[in-house]
Structure formats: structure tokens, C-alpha cells
Amino acid sequence: MKQIIVGIVVAIAAVVGTASPARAQCADPSETFVTTVTRTFTSGSAWSIGVSHRACEGLAIGPVFFTPAGGVQQEVLFKGTIAEVHVPYHTGSPRFFDVTSSTNGLGANAVALTPAECGGALFDANQICVQNADGGYGWKFGNSFRLAQAVEIFMSSQLGMYNYINKWTFHDNGSIEPQVGLTGRLQEIAAGAGYLPYGAQLNPAAGPPLVGKSHMHNFYYRLDFDIGGAANDAVARINFNPSLVASPDTACATVGQCGTNTQTQILTEQAQVFSTTGQTSWVVYDKSIVNADGRSIGYEIQPKVTGLWRGMTGGSEPWSNAELWVTTFNSCERYAVENFAPHLDASCVAPAANVSAMLSGASVDGVDLVVWYVNRFQHVPRDENQLNMPIEWTGFSIEPRNFYFQNPAP
Amino acid sequence: MNRVVAVGAAGLVVATVWLVWEIRSPARRAPAAITRPGRPAAGDPATPPRRPALSDEAAADARDPALAGEPAVLDEAALAPSEPGRDPAAAPRRGADVRPPPPPEAFAPQPRALPRNRDTGLVFRDEPQGEANGDPKQLRPSGPRAVPRSAPPAVQRDVRPPPDPSAWAPAPPRVGPDPDTGLVFSHQPVPATDASGGKR
Numbered sequence: 001m002k003q004i005i006v007g008i009v010v011a012i013a014a015v016v017g018t019a020s021p022a023r024a025q026c027a028d029p030s031e032t033f034v035t036t037v038t039r040t041f042t043s044g045s046a047w048s049i050g051v052s053h054r055a056c057e058g059l060a061i062g063p064v065f066f067t068p069a070g071g072v073q074q075e076v077l078f079k080g081t082i083a084e085v086h087v088p089y090h091t092g093s094p095r096f097f098d099v100t101s102s103t104n105g106l107g108a109n110a111v112a113l114t115p116a117e118c119g120g121a122l123f124d125a126n127q128i129c130v131q132n133a134d135g136g137y138g139w140k141f142g143n144s145f146r147l148a149q150a151v152e153i154f155m156s157s158q159l160g161m162y163n164y165i166n167k168w169t170f171h172d173n174g175s176i177e178p179q180v181g182l183t184g185r186l187q188e189i190a191a192g193a194g195y196l197p198y199g200a201q202l203n204p205a206a207g208p209p210l211v212g213k214s215h216m217h218n219f220y221y222r223l224d225f226d227i228g229g230a231a232n233d234a235v236a237r238i239n240f241n242p243s244l245v246a247s248p249d250t251a252c253a254t255v256g257q258c259g260t261n262t263q264t265q266i267l268t269e270q271a272q273v274f275s276t277t278g279q280t281s282w283v284v285y286d287k288s289i290v291n292a293d294g295r296s297i298g299y300e301i302q303p304k305v306t307g308l309w310r311g312m313t314g315g316s317e318p319w320s321n322a323e324l325w326v327t328t329f330n331s332c333e334r335y336a337v338e339n340f341a342p343h344l345d346a347s348c349v350a351p352a353a354n355v356s357a358m359l360s361g362a363s364v365d366g367v368d369l370v371v372w373y374v375n376r377f378q379h380v381p382r383d384e385n386q387l388n389m390p391i392e393w394t395g396f397s398i399e400p401r402n403f404y405f406q407n408p409a410p
Numbered sequence: 411m412n413r414v415v416a417v418g419a420a421g422l423v424v425a426t427v428w429l430v431w432e433i434r435s436p437a438r439r440a441p442a443a444i445t446r447p448g449r450p451a452a453g454d455p456a457t458p459p460r461r462p463a464l465s466d467e468a469a470a471d472a473r474d475p476a477l478a479g480e481p482a483v484l485d486e487a488a489l490a491p492s493e494p495g496r497d498p499a500a501a502p503r504r505g506a507d508v509r510p511p512p513p514p515e516a517f518a519p520q521p522r523a524l525p526r527n528r529d530t531g532l533v534f535r536d537e538p539q540g541e542a543n544g545d546p547k548q549l550r551p552s553g554p555r556a557v558p559r560s561a562p563p564a565v566q567r568d569v570r571p572p573p574d575p576s577a578w579a580p581a582p583p584r585v586g587p588d589p590d591t592g593l594v595f596s597h598q599p600v601p602a603t604d605a606s607g608g609k610r
Contacts, residue, residue: 024508036596042588050599063602076603078609094506102509114520120593141579151593158516184516187509226602230609317536331609368609371517373544 024307026105027342028055029334034124034213035070041149041172041408043138045067048171051153053124056099056335056343057081058106059155059166062224066174066400068408074289076299076403080178082166083222083355083372084108084336086320088311089188089215090198095311098159100338106157106166113156120152128155133169146409148172161185165391172409176299179395180219182377186385188213200381212381216309217394218320219375220336220355226330227298227403228289230368236265239278239298244278268358271322274305282324282373283401287366292405300401301373306394309376319356323376327358329368336372 005335032053040046046067052060062079085098085106096102103109110127120131130153138148154167163184169177189202195211203210227233243258252258263283274280285298303323311320319337332348333339336355344351352358355372377394384390400408602609 025510033599036598036600038591038596040589040591042584042590044589046591048600063600065600066448075602094508095430096507098509102507111517120481132593142573143578144581145581149590158512160512161516163511184512222431224609230602329609 004234008326012286024104025101025342026056026103028097028105028108029341029343029345030055031060032124034128035130037130037151037153039132039151042144043149043172045172045174046073047151047170048073049153051123051130053107053110053128054081054105055107057083058110058170059128059153059156061168062155063226064170064176064401066408068404069410070175071404071408074297074403075226077176078224078226078230079222080168080176080224081222081334082180082219083334084218084338085164086218086220086311086317086330086337087215088218088240089213089322091190091195091213094188094408096356097338098164100335100343103159106159106164109157109159110325111156111158111163115279117156128153138173138219139407148409158184161187167395174400174403174408175397177395178221178375178398179215179393180347180375180377181391181393182379183389183391185388186212186381188215191270195387202381202383202386212385214378216402217377218309218311219377219394220309221373221375222334222336223371223373223398225284225299225369225371227284229286230329231248232287232289232366233369234265234285234287234365235369236263236283237272238263238283241278254323265365266326267363267365268277269327269362269364270325271356271359272324272326273321274303274308276305276308280323282371284369284371285401293402295402297403298401299328299403300399301371301407302397302399303373303375304394304396305376307376307378309378319354321356324357325355325372326364327355327370327372328362329362329370330358333358333370 024267032232034051034053036048036050037341038046038048048065048067049061050063054060058081060079060081062077062179063075064077064080065073065075067073076375079247082099084100087094087096087098087102089095094102099106101331106128106217110124112126113122113129114126115122118129118131120129122129130151133149133150133152135335136148138146140146149172151170154165157164157166161184162182165179165181165183166177168180169179170176186202190199190211190213191208193209194210195213196209201209202212225233239262241260241262242256243260244252244255245258245260246252247258250257266282272280272282281300281302284302285296287296290298291297301324305323308323309320311317313321325336327333332344332351333355334344339351339353339358341348347349375396377392379392
């Protein structure tokens with residue numbers, strides 16, 4: 001009798017499982033302005049940050065201006081968004097596209113926050129928090145130091161069982177830190193020993209395996225830099241290169257003894273691959289505006305890579321073949337993947353469907369350009385992910401490079 | 411009343427027949443992907459169960475070799491198959507790539523905090539941990555202090571010179587009032603410079 005009852009429960013659950021989930025996709029490409037937040041810090045440096053809400057991407061940050069202490073205000077970013085979240089599971093399926101077609105969007109699923117979660121001000125039906133984040137060293141030298149200050153802007157999106165905290169931190173030293181906190185609960189747990197190579201068992205070891213399925217979170221950021229304005233921008237790759245050529249200090253005759261740094265301009269639209277040995281970063285700079293020392297003002301994308309991942313690059317995921325893409329600005333190029341209606345404005349005619357398809361070979365030398373950067377994060381479930389997952393943060397830094405002639409927060 | 415019982419019994423029969431059909435279906439023998447609807451934990455919300463494990467009865471069933479290969483029954487209805495009968499080797503279907511909605515409990519009121527805050531604050535001890543037990547891994551002085559061997563001569567260039575004396579000078583007082591404005595909000599978008607102003 002007990003098995004029949006349990007079987008009925010399973011049968012009913014099967015019906016529910018078959019009937020759901022309902023087809024969901026983001027069909028609202030509009031943007032709503034929320035606020036402009038400014039803060040001048042104790043150091044004298046200052047940020048001015050536009051904040052908007054989009055149903056698909058959630059937070060839309062920009063325009064963003066930074067003022068070094070004693071310096072002049074310059075534009076940094078016209079708009080920064082999460083342009084797709086691709087979540088492929090190691091078993092091959094599912095493969096979620098959280099911004100466009102696997103949910104109805106990060107913004108549409110934003111959760112109303114409470115004052116207990118936000119130490120600053122709440123906006124947009126309490127879905128966006130703006131708060132101060134002060135603490136830790138800004139710098140220290142001998143007896144002298146300055147404590148760091150920052151502004152945080154974040155939104156929490158409940159997507160199925162998962163919860164993403166999309167947070168942007170603006171530090172008083174001019175750096176920007178986009179991060180996503182991954183929490184909520186595990187989305188996919190499968191029964192059967194066949195799943196063991198693809199995840200981690202979560203129930204007692206003696207029992208039939210219940211496996212939390214491993215997966216990737218690929219956060220594709222669209223960063224529309226406008227360094228000092230939209231015009232005259234350029235981008236370059238910075239690499240470390242082991243060297244056996246004699247330096248001013250040594251003969252560099254031993255492998256591992258010496259290395260050089262190179263900065264190579266990227267002249268045309270293209271994809272860029274991160275090199276672990278090259279410790280790659282990329283700098284976006286203005287070709288006409290220089291700092292007091294005569295160097296071009298710029299901002300550098302500094303990856304915090306924990307590993308490289310590639311999807312079905314020979315199949316339906318050609319856009320997963322790199323870490324960074326450079327394109328010319330096009331208002332109809334908004335999503336890294338599934339860049340078409342209804343996520344995209346219907347007025348866009350025949351848009352390139354993904355960031356890989358956006359690469360036409362056009363010049364990105366001294367133009368209004370857009371950088372797409374993907375921050376990848378592998379999640380191998382562990383026992384501690386039950387019941388509510390301890391939040392794990394993943395992100396990268398966007399730091400001023402010669403934007404000012406000295407520390408902008410002295 | 412009799413009609414209610416009759417309808418209920420008929421429903422039970424239909425469900426049972428369907429269950430038998432489902433169990434006999436080869437597709438049902440494939441491991442089923444399951445998701446957690448996230449039912450509220452029983453009992454004190456502040457102390458959720460250690461893991462969403464199989465219930466005792468279901469676990470006993472699961473250990474039954476006769477049920478091997480069948481979808482697991484998890485914590486009663488706490489875990490439900492999301493893709494019953496799905497062949498894991500099959501090509502991904504778009505339907506499988508849609509996230510199911512979050513469970514209603516995700517938006518339930520926040521459970522009340524515990525009546526007593528268990529935060530101890532910082533607690534310090536004067537003894538290293540393990541000292542009382544004579545932990546052999548603990549370093550402790552034993553006998554005369556060993557005389558350090560002379561270090562190999564360092565290449566002079568690999569020794570950091572001392573910092574500038576200004577590193578140890580008293581930090582100069584900040585001049586003027588603290589310019590920190592705190593957060594200031596404006597309901598007007600700041601126009602972007604130059605051509606940015608025309609961008610969407």
C-alpha cells in the first residue's frame with residue numbers, strides 16, 4: 001500500500017514535471033531610468049553613476065563618470081550590462097540562457113529587498129539597492145594609510161531555484177568591480193549512478209546516488225566604454241611574455257628568469273582569448289585625451305580567471321570560443337547570445353544573432369567601441385550547498401590605467 | 411458523499427494503472443533529472459534538516475533491488491522529476507532549457523529570527539589551541555636556543571633597501587573638512603558627453 005501511495009505521488013509529480021516549466025522568455029527590451037547617484041569621497045575623488053532597470057538584463061549601469069581627487073570629471077562607461085548568462089550543465093543539458101529565453105529576464109525576476117538587506121537607499125520598487133561600502137585599506141605606507149570607500153549598486157534576481165546578486169562596486173580609487181553572487185538552491189539534482197561523473201552525490205553515501213549536477217555559469221558583460229566620450233576610443237591587449245633576451249639587469253639566460261610586458265593594439269573587430277601564461281588583460285583608452293604625464297587615459301579589464309571553458313564552438317555555440325570580443329557600437333547589438341526580438345527592439349532589422357556573428361572586421365581604431373567580456377565560473381556542488389547555497393562571488397575588475405597621473409584617492 | 415468516494419476511488423485506480431504503465435515503460439528506467447521545489451523545512455525554520463535526504467521509508471524502498479533503476483522517491487514529495495523519461499544522452503531540447511519558476515516558498519515571509527542572538531563576538535585565549543592536550547605539532551621552546559647557522563650570502567641586489575624615512579613619520583593631519591558627501595541621488599539622468607548623448 002505504501003508503495004502505491006508513493007507511486008501515486010511520483011506519478012502526480014511526473015505530471016507536474018511534464019507540464020512545467022512553462023515557456024518563458026524576456027519579451028520586454030525597454031529600459032527605465034531609476035536614479036543618478038553621486039558620491040564625493042573623503043579622498044576627494046568622486047563617482048557619478050546612472051542606474052536604470054531593464055526587464056532582460058536587470059541592472060543597466062551608466063553613464064558613469066569618475067573624478068580623481070584634484071582632477072577633472074571624465075566619462076568612463078556609457079552603459080554596462082550583463083548581456084547573457086549561459087548555464088550549461090556538464091551532462092549536456094539543460095543549457096540555460098537566463099537573460100533571454102530560459103527566464104523572462106534578470107529584471108523581470110528582481111526581488112523586492114528589505115531595509116535589512118540594504119544599508120543605503122532602495123529604488124525601483126525596492127529592487128535596486130545603492131549603499132556605501134567603506135572599509136579596508138585604500139593604501140598604507142609605513143605609518144600612513146587611507147581607509148577605502150566605495151559605492152555598491154545591486155539587484156537580486158530569483159531565477160528558478162537560483163538567485164543571482166548582480167552587484168557593481170565603484171571604489172574611491174577609480175576601479176569598478178562587477179560581481180555576481182550565486183546563491184539560492186541547486187537547480188538540478190538527478191538520481192542514478194550514471195550521473196556521478198557529472199556532479200557530486202549529495203545524499204548519504206550508502207544510498208542510491210542523488211547527484212547535484214555540475215555546471216558552468218558564463219556571465220557575458222556588455223561594456224560600452226566611452227573613455228572621455230564616445231569618440232576616439234581604442235583597445236589593446238596587455239600580455240606577459242617570458243623572455244631569454246638580455247635585460248638591462250641580467251643576461252636572462254635561464255628560462256623563467258625574465259619576462260617582458262607588451263601592449264598590442266587591437267585594430268579590427270575580433271575575439272580575444274585569455275592566456276594563462278600571458279596573464280592577459282585588456283585596456284580601453286582614448287586616443288586623443290592624455291593625462292598630465294602625456295599618457296592616454298584608459299581603463300583596464302583585469303580578469304580573475306579560475307579556468308577556461310569552451311562550449312559547442314563547432315556547433316550551436318560559436319560565441320563560447322573566447323573571453324573577450326571587441327565590436328563597434330551598434331544599438332542593435334545588445335545581447336551576447338540570442339540577440340534578436342523579442343528580447344531586442346523590433347525596429348532592429350536583421351541584427352547579428354550573437355557576439356561572434358557581430359565580428360565584421362570593421363576598424364576599432366579610434367571609434368566608439370564596445371567590449372564584451374565573459375566571466376566564467378564552474379560550480380561543482382558540495383554538501384554545504386544544501387539547503388540554501390552559501391553565496392559565492394565571481395567577478396573581475398575594471399581599473400583605471402593612466403586615467404590620472406597619480407593615485408586618484410591620495 | 412458516496413459520489414465523492416466513488417470519484418476518489420476511480421481517480422486512485424486511474425493513477426495506479428498509469429503508474430504501472432509508467433514503471434513498465436523503458437523510458438522511465440532512465441535516470442530522471444529531478445529538481446527541488448523547495449518545500450519549507452519541517453520544524454524550526456532556523457534549523458533546516460541536515461540535507462534533503464530520502465525519507466526513511468523511501469530510502470528503504472530505494473535499497474530494494476526490485477526498485478533499482480527506478481526514479482528515486484525523495485523525501486516524500488520534496489523532490490519531483492522535472493523531465494521524467496528524458497534520455498540524458500538525447501540532444502538538448504529547448505523545453506529543457508527553460509528554468510522552472512521558483513517554488514512559492516521562495517517568496518514566503520522571512521522566518522522570524524531566533525529569539526537569542528548566538529553571536530559570541532570575538533573571544534580570545536592566551537594559549538594556542540591543542541596546548542592543553544600536549545599537541546605534538548605545537549612548536550614550543552625546548553632546551554637552549556639553537557644558534558642559527560649563518561645564512562648564505564645574499565646577492566646584494568636581492569635585498570630590499572629600507573623604506574624612505576617618511577614611511578615612519580607621523581601621518582600628517584588631513585587638511586580641511588571631510589569632503590565625503592555620502593550618497594546623493596538625482597532623478598535626472600546625467601547626459602553623457604559628446605556623441606554618447608545620442609546613444610540609446
